[in-house]
């Protein structure tokens with residue numbers, strides 16, 4: 475049968491490369507695919523020593539083991555020592571933005587970010603956030619820049635100009651400075667929507683954005699060399 479002869483072939487392949495299949499033992503059977511018979515899913519009948527999840531692949535009568543040694547880089551929410559943050563906050567709709575800021579600062583505190591490692595910069599409106607965010611990013615003093623604002627639709631199309639400019643501007647600030655600039659700017663149709671997202675029934679988007687800032691700061695600081 476395909477599985478026994480193939481398993482024998484794969485077993486001898488693994489035996490020839492024993493030092494490569496070093497440490498752990500995979501389950502007694504691993505699925506692998508005979509590429510010559512795509513509908514044939516064969517199973518390896520004996521356990522082998524492999525260093526990570528492995529797929530045995532057969533093609534044109536030969537067989538080889540493909541080891542999937544995947545590395546996952548993930549920013550930490552607990553390794554915050556020494557990470558410095560700038561927060562750019564718009565004064566426009568301050569009834570909302572101050573709540574977003576409070577949520578962000580509380581989140582930083584709960585994740586052991588020291589107060590002396592946080593600088594808060596106030597700007598008139600969300601349209602002014604990007605230029606300041608880019609300047610702070612390029613200063614080299616911060617591992618992430620958190621941008622907080624509340625753009626609330628009025629009677630004209632001005633909302634679209636401000637909201638779109640803030641979003642594309644914060645994106646550009648991050649790309650141009652090489653420092654994560656986090657978009658914590660609400661874009662809402664009315665004040666109720668905004669307040670619901672500043673500590674109301676929809677949570678606090680400032681707090682959520684602070685978590686993103688911490689993870690991205692850690693990812694860049696601990697895993698992505700400049």
Ligand SMILES: Nc1c(NC[C@H](O)[C@H](O)[C@H](O)CO)[nH]c(=O)[nH]c1=O
Nearest residue numbers: 564566598599600601623624625626
């Ligand atoms: N309407 C909102 C504004 N408008 C002000 C602009 O952000 C900007 O300050 C002005 O156009 C001068 O450049 N800003 C907000 O943050 N939210 C709004 O709802």
Ligand SMILES: CC(=O)[C@@H](O)COP(=O)(O)O
Nearest residue numbers: 626627628629630632633
């Ligand atoms: C987002 C805005 O700029 C908006 O609040 C301004 O209101 P309006 O469109 O009524 O002038």
